[in-house]
Structures are given as structure tokens and as C-alpha cells.
Amino acid sequence: xxxxLLSEDQQLIADSAAGFLRDGHGIAAFRALKEAGDDANSAxxxxxxxMGWMGIVIPEALGGLGLGYRAAGLIAEELGRNLTVSPFxxxxxxxxxxxxxxxxxxxxxxxxxxxxxxxxxxxxxxxxAKHRPERITTTVSAAAGxxxxxxxxxxxxxxxIADRLIVTAKRGDDLCLVLVDPQAAGVKRASQxxxxxxxxxxxIFEEVPIAEADILAQGxxxxxxxxKTLSAGRAIAAAEQLGIAKAAAEQTYEYLRTRKQFxxxxxxxxxxxxxxxxxxxxxxxxxxxxxxALNALDEDNAEVETLTRAAKxxxxxxxxxxxxxxxxxxxxxxxxxxxxxxxxxxxxxxxTEFLGDAGYHTEWVLRQRGI
Amino acid sequence: MDxxxxxxxxxxWLEANCPADMRTPMGEDDxxxxxxxxxxxxxxxxxxxxxxxxxxxxxxAWPKAYGGGGLSGDEQKVLTEEMxxxxxxxxxxxxxxxxxxxxxxxxxxxxxKRHYLPQIARGEIxxxxxxxxxxxxxxxxxxxxxxxxxxxxxxxxxxxxxTSYADKADWIFCLVRTEPDEKKHTGISFLLFDMESAxxxxxxxxxxxxxxxxxxxxxDAVKVPKDQIVGARGQGWTIAKxxxxxxxxxxxxxxxxxxxxxxxxxxxxSAIGLDDTGRLDDPMLRAEMGQFLVDEICFxxxxxxxxxxxxxxxxxxxxxxxxxxLGTELNKRRQSLxxxxxxxxxxxxxxxxxxxxxxxKDWLRSKANTIEGGTSxxxxxxxxxxxxxxxG
Ligand SMILES: Cc1cc2nc3c(=O)[nH]c(=O)nc-3n(C[C@H](O)[C@H](O)[C@H](O)COP(=O)(O)OP(=O)(O)OC[C@H]3O[C@@H](n4cnc5c(N)ncnc54)[C@H](O)[C@@H]3O)c2cc1C
Ligand SMILES: Cc1cc2nc3c(=O)[nH]c(=O)nc-3n(C[C@H](O)[C@H](O)[C@H](O)COP(=O)(O)OP(=O)(O)OC[C@H]3O[C@@H](n4cnc5c(N)ncnc54)[C@H](O)[C@@H]3O)c2cc1C
Numbered sequence: 065x066x067x068x069l070l071s072e073d074q075q076l077i078a079d080s081a082a083g084f085l086r087d088g089h090g091i092a093a094f095r096a097l098k099e100a101g102d103d104a105n106s107a108x109x110x111x112x113x114x115m116g117w118m119g120i121v122i123p124e125a126l127g128g129l130g131l132g133y134r135a136a137g138l139i140a141e142e143l144g145r146n147l148t149v150s151p152f153x154x155x156x157x158x159x160x161x162x163x164x165x166x167x168x169x170x171x172x173x174x175x176x177x178x179x180x181x182x183x184x185x186x187x188x189x190x191x192x193a194k195h196r197p198e199r200i201t202t203t204v205s206a207a208a209g210x211x212x213x214x215x216x217x218x219x220x221x222x223x224x225i226a227d228r229l230i231v232t233a234k235r236g237d238d239l240c241l242v243l244v245d246p247q248a249a250g251v252k253r254a255s256q257x258x259x260x261x262x263x264x265x266x267x268i269f270e271e272v273p274i275a276e277a278d279i280l281a282q283g284x285x286x287x288x289x290x291x292k293t294l295s296a297g298r299a300i301a302a303a304e305q306l307g308i309a310k311a312a313a314e315q316t317y318e319y320l321r322t323r324k325q326f327x328x329x330x331x332x333x334x335x336x337x338x339x340x341x342x343x344x345x346x347x348x349x350x351x352x353x354x355x356x357a358l359n360a361l362d363e364d365n366a367e368v369e370t371l372t373r374a375a376k377x378x379x380x381x382x383x384x385x386x387x388x389x390x391x392x393x394x395x396x397x398x399x400x401x402x403x404x405x406x407x408x409x410x411x412x413x414x415x416t417e418f419l420g421d422a423g424y425h426t427e428w429v430l431r432q433r434g435i
Numbered sequence: 436m437d438x439x440x441x442x443x444x445x446x447x448w449l450e451a452n453c454p455a456d457m458r459t460p461m462g463e464d465d466x467x468x469x470x471x472x473x474x475x476x477x478x479x480x481x482x483x484x485x486x487x488x489x490x491x492x493x494x495x496a497w498p499k500a501y502g503g504g505g506l507s508g509d510e511q512k513v514l515t516e517e518m519x520x521x522x523x524x525x526x527x528x529x530x531x532x533x534x535x536x537x538x539x540x541x542x543x544x545x546x547x548k549r550h551y552l553p554q555i556a557r558g559e560i561x562x563x564x565x566x567x568x569x570x571x572x573x574x575x576x577x578x579x580x581x582x583x584x585x586x587x588x589x590x591x592x593x594x595x596x597x598t599s600y601a602d603k604a605d606w607i608f609c610l611v612r613t614e615p616d617e618k619k620h621t622g623i624s625f626l627l628f629d630m631e632s633a634x635x636x637x638x639x640x641x642x643x644x645x646x647x648x649x650x651x652x653x654x655d656a657v658k659v660p661k662d663q664i665v666g667a668r669g670q671g672w673t674i675a676k677x678x679x680x681x682x683x684x685x686x687x688x689x690x691x692x693x694x695x696x697x698x699x700x701x702x703x704x705s706a707i708g709l710d711d712t713g714r715l716d717d718p719m720l721r722a723e724m725g726q727f728l729v730d731e732i733c734f735x736x737x738x739x740x741x742x743x744x745x746x747x748x749x750x751x752x753x754x755x756x757x758x759x760x761l762g763t764e765l766n767k768r769r770q771s772l773x774x775x776x777x778x779x780x781x782x783x784x785x786x787x788x789x790x791x792x793x794x795x796k797d798w799l800r801s802k803a804n805t806i807e808g809g810t811s812x813x814x815x816x817x818x819x820x821x822x823x824x825x826x827g
Contacts, residue, residue, distance in 0.1 A: 067737070067744040317823050332827030337819035344818055345757045352737035374732040381726075426725035433700035433728060435715040 113181025144307025224255030469558025502556030508746030531555030565609035687758030
């Protein structure tokens with residue numbers, strides 16, 4: 065479907081991801097986790113680390129594979145298609161990117177741990193129902209010579225299983241990225257099961273004592289790290305969403321080829337054919353955009369922010385189209401829990417909110433163009 | 436050749452050979468179409484065509500033996516980039532380059548390739564496309580123009596319609612029913628003939644945009660020598676379809692490649708202004724523009740990816756319909772947003788003001804994008820069958 069020509073390495077990653085996830089961590093496994101009430105699937109971590117995926121974007125010098133974002137996107141797409149629950153996006157991508165680009169000994173040590181699957185680290189940045197990472201009321205303050213962190217974060221993905229949280233906070237006018245132990249005094253976690261049967265939580269920080277060394281980056285440096293992290297997370301989230309949308313579309317095309325009504329296959333009805341073909345075109349072009357965004361991250365070129373935001377915005381629309389059309393074209397059976405479509409729709413919805421929806425990123429594009 | 440050496444040599448050559456006047460943004464009137472009747476708009480335009488044709492760079496991908504540049508995929512990319520770097524205009528554009536050439540390369544005899552292709556490459560002969568008929572549009576294979584075998588030639592009688600630039604073209608590639616007893620799709624042949632042949636006449640049709648780029652074309656017992664058939668008798672439909680994939684690629688990519696894009700955002704700000712928060716003072720239009728801009732970034736990325744794919748030697752086949760559908764639907768939105776932003780200024784139709792009403796004319800012209808070369812509905816039907824394998 066994508067017109068992209070992958071390198072040999074990339075093709076290898078894509079093939080092994082497809083095989084590995086389908087065989088042991090496919091949709092049946094997801095349903096089993098859901099039944100068992102496991103919303104984090106920590107058990108998959110050693111396997112992902114073994115294959116190097118937890119360190120896919122972490123440089124080799126820090127124990128990662130250093131294969132980059134395009135390769136990571138190929139994995140994410142398969143995670144989406146298989147609805148695999150894992151800390152890949154939160155820990156390997158978001159935290160991996162933040163820690164590897166922040167530099168400093170402590171950050172590097174945690175990056176190493178992520179890469180070998182010894183730790184899960186996640187981001188705590190949203191503070192309200194919509195993703196607005198620039199609106200921060202969480203603060204680092206100094207009282208009697210000691211630093212404390214106070215504030216409230218929401219939609220902290222994998223917050224319930226994380227060994228460390230990377231928290232965005234303000235110190236005066238400066239942005240800070242603070243590495244916090246969720247077991248520390250003053251941290252309260254409340255993890256919830258979300259509609260996609262994954263965990264995300266609220267974390268409250270009440271005058272949590274922190275050390276100067278816990279501040280991974282501050283000021284301009286912190287802004288750069290956060291920008292890189294967000295771009296990476298958005299492109300990878302879009303890639304996961306792409307996998308979901310493709311899977312939903314493929315199941316739908318197959319249904320159109322097999323379901324009969326009025327004595328004929330419903331795929332013969334042009335009203336459905338044209339909508340299916342339109343969806344196909346949209347999926348093809350958004351595949352290219354996501355690939356371009358991930359390549360831009362690997363090249364670290366000037367288009368990174370535009371392409372990653374556009375990819376996230378466009379994928380939100382195409383993901384919705386794919387899952388909604390999927391349910392609709394299945395008729396009544398599309399509404400049942402027995403079919404995968406509903407599961408795709410729910411995960412798609414959650415990923416749209418994660419790291420900013422279509423409106424949020426489209427607004428940025430408009431501002432960028434001066435309107 | 437090492438690609439970096441190719442780049443530096445290409446850059447130097449373009450610097451030395453591309454006239455300054457050929458490095459400025461072009462409008463539709465500035466296109467060099469070539470052909471016997473073409474009047475160059477400037478000496479620079481003629482010179483640019485000649486030097487590029489001499490290098491084979493009007494058709495850089497074609498083999499040298501047929502007037503092309505014989506460039507590899509990577510070299511083609513470098514040439515495009517280096518031309519873009521100095522805003523060099525395409526030296527020549529034509530149906531010959533986009534459509535007939537690829538079909539001849541695929542299906543022509545060696546003599547035909549050696550005869551017709553260099554004429555296209557040098558811009559000597561301008562071609563038009565005789566496909567559609569009054570009774571055969573989307574259902575193209577239903578065409579009725581007859582070609583009767585009279586021994587030493589085919590005698591062609593019938594009518595074509597919507598023949599773009601038929602009155603300006605020198606030759607026509609034409610679909611003709613030569614096997615009336617065969618089934619619809621296997622009775623068609625692909626013929627080439629001179630528009631100055633006895634029995635050919637054209638009558639211009641005026642478009643809603645005011646322009647008159649196409650014609651009704653009539654054939655009254657036109658004698659076409661037998662060696663001017665491409666492929667075998669009855670094989671015309673296969674060739675026609677192959678040619679259409681190239682036409683659709685071209686139309687899909689056209690608006691991004693051919694003309695300098697007007698800056699929608701800038702135009703909107705100057706016409707409408709910003710509100711106190713720095714946003715365009717028209718929230719509904721702004722929201723629509725936002726979606727458009729994201730879609731435009733997306734389609735550009737897709738075109739770019741597709742270009743790399745094709746330069747690596749892949750044919751798009753039925754997926755040319757995807758490019759055509761996406762590109763033309765997007766362009767219609769672009770033009771609609773442009774006139775909506777322009778307000779009453781873009782209602783101007785005649786006179787010197789507002790560039791002679793160009794925005795309104797472009798807007799109207801764009802409505803044909805989703806019709807010419809096969810309609811959007813036909814594109815979706817092709818994709819649903821050829822790519823998605825849906826039944827029926
Ligand atoms: C929540 C819910 C409650 C329901 N409650 C009841 C109830 O109480 N009693 C009851 O009897 N039924 C009930 N139904 C069933 C409902 O009426 C059917 O689901 C509906 O009529 C569609 O039929 P189908 O599910 O077999 O889909 P299908 O007919 O198989 O349709 C599949 C897809 O093909 C499309 N399609 C089918 N034919 C054509 C055509 N000719 N042209 C173009 N497209 C076509 C449909 O639009 C749909 O997108 C309920 C359904 C739901 C979801
Ligand atoms: C600017 C312009 C330039 C052109 N240049 C040339 C040229 O140089 N040479 C040439 O040969 N032709 C040319 N054409 C003709 C063009 O290829 C035809 O207009 C086109 O193929 C549609 O055919 P039609 O106009 O007969 O419309 P019709 O086929 O009559 O279609 C009318 C409507 O019905 C729809 N429709 C038809 N069949 C189906 C179906 N099976 N399912 C669903 N919907 C359907 C169409 O999508 C359309 O909306 C040009 C057209 C334009 C507008």
C-alpha cells in the first residue's frame with residue numbers, strides 16, 4: 065500500500081515485527097489480557113527488550129540498537145495492527161528519546177535500563193482533558209534550600225507500572241523536565257482502565273522533594289528535548305494508528321467480498337465500493353506522510369515539526385474514517401464485541417487524543433502559515 | 436557516473452545554459468508545447484528548448500537512441516532538483532511526452548520508436564488525444580469511430596469530442612474500431628495520423644472558464660497508412676489503458692508540478708485580515724483551510740514517495756487512479772478556497788484588474804480536473820476492482 069521503498073534492514077524489522085506479534089501477541093492475546101483485567105502487559109517487556117525494540121531509537125553507545133524512528137514506526141504499525149499492549153510508545157519512544165537527547169549521566173543510565181528492559185519510564189505532561197503540553201501549572205519551587213515538585217498530571221500512560229516519570233514543570237519561567245520516582249513521598253498515583261483497555265493515570269505531586277540532579281534539562285535545553293520527544297511520540301503514535309486503520313480496512317474489504325445480501329455480494333454495491341476505494345486512497349497517502357515524518361526525524365531536518373504534526377492530524381481523520389466505515393459496512397455485526405472492529409475503534413480513539421488531536425495540530429499548521 | 440559529479444556538472448551546465456528569462460514563475464500561457472504551429476513567446480523560450488533537447492533532457496528518462504537523456508532514476512532526481520534550485524521552467528511539455536511516448540516505448544516497433552520519439556523529444560510534433568466520443572466517455576470502450584481496412588490503409592470515419600488542443604496539434608493518437616465483429620474491448624486499434632490529412636476537421640468548444648482548449652474532431656474517410664498502427668489490430672484497448680495510467684499520473688501530479696502555487700494563506704490574510712488573536716478573521720474558512728493545508732502536506736509527501744518509487748523503475752498501473760483521484764480532488768478544494776478568500780475581488784472576470792480574473796478562471800478550470808482523463812467515480816471503481824478486488 066505504501067509506495068515507500070524500505071531498506072533491507074527496515075524490511076527485516078517489519079517482517080520480524082509482523083511475525084512475532086501475530087504469533088504470540090495478536091488480537092487473541094489482547095482479548096485474553098482484557099478478560100484478565102491486565103491493562104499494562106508488563107510481561108511482554110523482556111521479550112521486546114530481547115529483540116532490541118526497547119532500545120530501537122536509543123543509540124548503540126547507550127545499549128540501544130540505534131536503528132532510528134523509521135524502523136520504530138514499522139514496529140509501531142504492527143503493534144497497532146495486532147492491538148498489542150506494551151510500554152513501547154511510552155518507554156522506548158517517549159522516554160527513550162527524552163533521556164537520550166537530554167544527556168547527562170543519570171539520563172544515560174536510565175536510557176540503558178530502558179533499552180535492556182530493566183525499567184519502564186514514562187512521561188507526565190498533560191494537565192487537563194486535552195493535550196496542551198505548553199500549559200503547565202506544575203512547579204518546581206525552592207523552600208528553605210530544598211527543591212520540591214507540586215502539581216497534577218493526567219493521561220499518564222503506563223504511569224501505573226513506571227519506575228520513573230519524566231514530569232514537565234515550570235521553575236520560574238523556565239521549563240524543566242524532572243525525573244521522579246513514583247514511589248517517592250508525596251506522589252499519589254491513580255491508574256484507570258481506559259476505553260482501549262489500557263492503563264493511564266492521574267498522578268498528583270504534593271511537595272515531592274527532588275534534587276537538582278533530578279532535573280534532566282531546564283530552559284532552552286528542556287524545550288529542545290521536549291520538542292524532539294513530542295515529535296517522535298506523535299509520529300510513532302500515528303504509525304500505530306496507521307496499523308489499526310489498515311487492519312480495520314482490510315477486515316472490511318474482506319467482509320465486502322464475502323457477505324451476501326439481496327442475493328449478491330455486498331462488495332458489488334457501488335455505494336460501498338467507492339467509499340472503500342476512497343478509504344484506500346486516504347490510507348495510501350497518510351502512509352507516505354507518516355513515513356516522511358519518521359524519515360525527517362531520522363535526518364533531524366527542518367521539516368520534522370511540520371511533518372510530524374501534519375501526520376498526527378491527518379491520521380486522526382483517516383483513523384476515524386477507517387474504523388467508522390469499518391463498523392458501518394459490517395452492519396449490525398460490526399457493533400458486536402466479537403468482531404475486532406470495535407476494539408480498533410476504541411484504540412484509534414485513544415491514540416487520537418494521545419499527544420494531540422487533529423484540531424490541535426491543524427491549529428499549529430495554520431499559525432505556522434501566519435493565519 | 437558518481438552521482439555527486441553528475442550533480443556538480445549538471446548544476447554548472449544549467450547555470451551556463453538556462454536563460455535568465457526561463458527562471459521565473461510561469462503561467463499556463465508560458466508553457467512551451469512545441470509543434471509545427473507553435474509560436475515561441477520569446478527567443479529565450481526557443482533557445483531553452485533547443486539546448487535541453489540537444490542534451491536529451493526534455494525527456495531525461497528516455498533512452499538516448501530515441502532522443503532522451505538515458506538518465507538513471509537517481510540522475511533524474513538530481514536533474515529535477517537542480518532545475519528546481521534555479522526555478523528553471525520545464526523546457527517542453529506535451530501529450531507526446533506524458534502519454535504517447537511511454538506507450539510507444541512499451542508497444543511501438545523499433546521503426547516507430549526511432550521515427551516518432553525523437554520528434555516528440557525535440558518538440559517538433561505536437562500530439563492530441565482522440566479517445567472520447569459523444570457516446571463514449573467513461574464507457575470509452577464503447578467508441579464507434581470506424582477504421583475500415585481498404586487494403587493499403589485504414590479509412591477512418593467518425594467523431595471525437597473533448598479533443599484537447601486538436602486545433603493546435605500536428606498529429607493525433609486515436610482509438611478506432613477496426614474489428615466490428617469482435618467484442619467491445621477487442622475490436623479497437625490504436626492509430627497515429629497527421630491532423631492535416633484530408634478529411635480531418637475540428638471545431639472548438641468553449642469552456643465555462645472562457646477558454647477554448649478543446650474541440651469536436653471529425654473524420655471523413657481519412658486515409659491512414661497501415662504502418663501507422665501501434666501494436667496489433669484489436670490490441671488498441673490494452674495500449675489505450677496503459678497510456679491512461681501515464682495520463683493519470685500526470686494529471687494527479689500536475690498542480691503541484693506545473694504551476695507555481697499561489698500562497699493561499701498570504702492571499703487570505705491580505706483579503707480578509709487577522710483578528711485580535713492573530714487568526715484569520717473568518718473562522719469557518721480558516722478551519723477549512725487548516726484541513727486543506729494538512730491534506731496538501733500529506734499529498735505532497737505521497738507524491739514525493741511515489742516519484743521515488745517510479746524512478747526506481749516501478750510502474751504505478753491501476754494505482755495511477757489513486758494519484759489522479761487524490762490530486763484532482765485536492766486541487767478543486769485549493770481553487771475553491773482561493774476564490775472564497777478572494778471574495779468579490781475574485782469575481783473579476785475581464786480587464787486589467789486582479790490579473791484579468793485569473794483566480795476565477797482557474798477555479799472554473801479546476802472543475803474539469805475530476806472529469807478529464809477519467810472521472811473520480813471511474814477512478815474509484817477502478818481501484819475497488821483492480822486493487823481492492825471487490826466483486827462485480
Ligand atoms: C444496536 C442494534 C439493535 C438492533 N435491534 C434490532 C431488533 O430489535 N430487531 C431486529 O429485527 N433487528 C435489530 N437490529 C438489526 C438491524 O436492523 C440490522 O443490523 C440492519 O438492518 C442491517 O442489517 P445487517 O446487520 O444484516 O447488515 P447488512 O445488510 O449485511 O449490511 C452490511 C453493509 O452493507 C450495506 N448494504 C446492504 N445492502 C446494500 C445495498 N443494496 N446497497 C448498498 N449498501 C448495502 C449496509 O448499508 C451495510 O453497510 C439491530 C441492530 C443493531 C446494531
Ligand atoms: C478539460 C477536459 C479535457 C479533455 N481532454 C480530452 C482529450 O484530449 N481527449 C479525449 O479523448 N478526451 C478528453 N476529455 C474527455 C474526458 O476524458 C471525458 O469527459 C471523461 O472521460 C468523462 O466522459 P463524459 O464526459 O462522457 O462523461 P460521462 O461518462 O457521461 O459521465 C457523466 C457522469 O456519470 C458518471 N459515471 C459514468 N459512468 C459511471 C459508472 N460506471 N459509475 C459511476 N459513475 C459513472 C461520471 O463519473 C460523471 O460524473 C477531456 C475532458 C475535459 C473536461
